[in-house]
Amino acid sequence: MAIQNAYLKAVYEKVCARNPGEKEFLQAVDEVLESLEPVIEKRPDLVEAGIVEQIVEPERQIIFRVPWVDDNGKVQVNRGYRIQFNSAIGPYKGGLRLHPSVCASVIKFLGFEQIFKNSLTGLPMGGGKGGSDFDPKGKSDMEVMRFCQSFMTELSKHIGADTDVPAGDIGTGAREIGYMFGQYKKLRNEFVGVLTGKGLSYGGSLARTEATGYGLCYFTAEMLSCMKNTSFEGKTVVISGSGNVAIYATQKATELGGKVVALSDSNGYIYDANGINLDVVKDIKEVKRGRIKEYADRVPGSVYTEGCSGIWTIKCDIALPCATQNEINLDSAKALIANGVMAVAEGANMPSTPEAIEAFLNAGILFAPAKAANAGGVATSGLEMSQNSERLSWTFEEVDAKLKNIMINIFHNAYNASKEYGHEGNLVSGANIAGFLKVADAMKWQGI
Numbered sequence: 001m002a003i004q005n006a007y008l009k010a011v012y013e014k015v016c017a018r019n020p021g022e023k024e025f026l027q028a029v030d031e032v033l034e035s036l037e038p039v040i041e042k043r044p045d046l047v048e049a050g051i052v053e054q055i056v057e058p059e060r061q062i063i064f065r066v067p068w069v070d071d072n073g074k075v076q077v078n079r080g081y082r083i084q085f086n087s088a089i090g091p092y093k094g095g096l097r098l099h100p101s102v103c104a105s106v107i108k109f110l111g112f113e114q115i116f117k118n119s120l121t122g123l124p125m126g127g128g129k130g131g132s133d134f135d136p137k138g139k140s141d142m143e144v145m146r147f148c149q150s151f152m153t154e155l156s157k158h159i160g161a162d163t164d165v166p167a168g169d170i171g172t173g174a175r176e177i178g179y180m181f182g183q184y185k186k187l188r189n190e191f192v193g194v195l196t197g198k199g200l201s202y203g204g205s206l207a208r209t210e211a212t213g214y215g216l217c218y219f220t221a222e223m224l225s226c227m228k229n230t231s232f233e234g235k236t237v238v239i240s241g242s243g244n245v246a247i248y249a250t251q252k253a254t255e256l257g258g259k260v261v262a263l264s265d266s267n268g269y270i271y272d273a274n275g276i277n278l279d280v281v282k283d284i285k286e287v288k289r290g291r292i293k294e295y296a297d298r299v300p301g302s303v304y305t306e307g308c309s310g311i312w313t314i315k316c317d318i319a320l321p322c323a324t325q326n327e328i329n330l331d332s333a334k335a336l337i338a339n340g341v342m343a344v345a346e347g348a349n350m351p352s353t354p355e356a357i358e359a360f361l362n363a364g365i366l367f368a369p370a371k372a373a374n375a376g377g378v379a380t381s382g383l384e385m386s387q388n389s390e391r392l393s394w395t396f397e398e399v400d401a402k403l404k405n406i407m408i409n410i411f412h413n414a415y416n417a418s419k420e421y422g423h424e425g426n427l428v429s430g431a432n433i434a435g436f437l438k439v440a441d442a443m444k445w446q447g448i
C-alpha cells in the first residue's frame with residue numbers, strides 16, 4: 001500500500017528528492033507517513049504548523065573523519081556520523097552502530113525511527129543515532145581503543161548529558177562504550193552520564209544488557225495475552241541473530257515457557273530441536289567472540305546450515321527477528337505464514353521489508369513493529385540516565401520491574417491508538433501514531 005493522502009504524498013516526494021538513493025531512510029519515512037493518514041485527517045492543526053515537513057528533516061547532521069593507527073603503524077580512515085534528528089521531548093538519544101554497512105541512509109533511518117520509539121517509552125528522550133563504517137570484527141583491543149578515542153575526540157564536541165546521549169548498537173558493546181567514555185572524560189574533565197550502556201562500576205545500569213531482549217518478550221507476552229488470549233507457554237520460537245538482543249530474548253522466552261529452536265549469525269543458522277542451550281551460545285559469542293557454527297560442533301543433535309534466510313523456513317509459533325534490517329523479505333514471510341506462525345515481533349530495527357509486513361497483516365498474524373517491541377533497550381538507557389542524575393543505582397529487580405511496566409504500557413498505547421484511528425490491532429499504525437502525536441504536540445507548542 002502506498003501513501004494516498006495528497007499532502008503526505010507531497011511531503012514524501014520532497015524527502016525523496018532531497019535524499020536521493022537513501023533507500024533505508026526513504027523506506028522508514030514511507031512507512032511512518034502512510035500510518036499518519038488518519039491523524040492528518042483528524043488534526044489539521046498539525047498540518048498548519050508544518051509538523052510533518054519538519055519531522056522528516058534532521059535538526060542536525062554531523063559527518064566527520066575518524067583517523068586512527070592500526071597495529072602495523074598504518075593510518076586508517078573511517079567516516080563517523082551523528083544524526084541529531086529531533087529534540088522536541090528531550091535530549092537526542094540513540095545508539096552508535098559500528099559496521100561496514102553504515103552510511104548516511106542507515107543512520108538516518110535509525111535516527112528517524114528512534115524519535116517515535118523514544119516517545120513511546122514515555123520517557124523524556126529525543127531521537128538521534130550515530131556510528132561509523134569501522135568494523136570492530138577482527139581488530140585487536142588496542143585498535144578498537146584507538147578508533148574509539150579518535151571517534152570520541154570529534155563526537156565530544158557535539159554531545160553532552162543534557163544535549164545528546166549516545167548508547168551502544170551493533171558492534172558497540174561494553175568494550176567500545178568504555179573506551180569512548182574514558183576519552184570523553186579526559187577531554188572534558190567531567191564525569192557525567194554522557195553515554196549509556198556503561199559498565200556497572202562506572203555508572204551503568206543493572207539490566208541494561210538484558211533490556212532489549214527481555215523487553216521484546218514482555219511486549220510479545222502482553223500482545224499474545226491481550227490479542228490471542230495465549231502465552232509463550234509451550235510455543236516453538238525461532239530467533240535470528242546471536243548478539244545482545246537475540247541472547248537475552250532467548251533467555252526470557254525460555255523463562256516464559258517457550259522453546260527456542262534456532263539462532264543465527266551473518267554466516268548461517270543453527271537448529272536444535274531440544275531447545276537452544278544458552279550457556280553454550282553465551283560462551284561462543286560473549287566469551288570467545290566466535291561463530292554460531294561452533295554450536296553444532298559442541299551440542300550433539302543440533303544442525304548448522306550455511307546462509308541466513310533459511311532460518312525462516314523452520315516451523316514455529318513465534319518468530320523474533322533480532323539480527324538486522326530487511327532480514328525477512330516476502331519469501332521468508334510466506335514461508336513463516338505457510339508454517340503456521342502466530343506472532344512476529346521485531347527485536348532488530350526494521351528487520352521485515354514492507355512487503356513482508358503487509359503479508360503478515362493480511363494473514364492476520366500478530367505483528368509487533370520494532371519501534372514498539374524493541375524499545376526496552378532505550379527505555380532502560382533512559383533509566384540509566386535517571387540513575388546517573390540521581391547518583392544512585394537501582395537493583396536489578398527494580399529496573400526489570402520498571403522495564404516490564406514500560407513495555408506493557410507501550411503495547412497498550414499502540415493498541416489503543418490503532419483502535420482510535422480506525423485500524424484496530426494494527427500495531428504498526430498504532431505505534432507510529434502514538435509515538436508521533438506526543439512529539440508533534442511538543443513541536444507545535446514550542447514553535448518553529
Ligand code: NDP
Nearest residue numbers: 170171212241242243244245265266308323324348349377
Ligand atoms: P549485535 O552486534 O550484538 O548482534 C547482531 C547479531 O546479528 C550478530 O549475531 C550478527 O552476526 C547478526 N547478523 C548481522 N547481520 C546479519 C544477517 N544479515 N543475517 C543474520 N544475522 C546477522 O547487535 P544487537 O544484538 O545489539 O542488535 C541487533 C539488532 O537489534 C540491530 O538491528 C539493532 O539496531 C537492534 N537493537 C539493539 C538494541 C540493543 O539494546 N542492543 C536496542 C534496540 C534495537 P555476526 O556476528 O555474523 O555479525
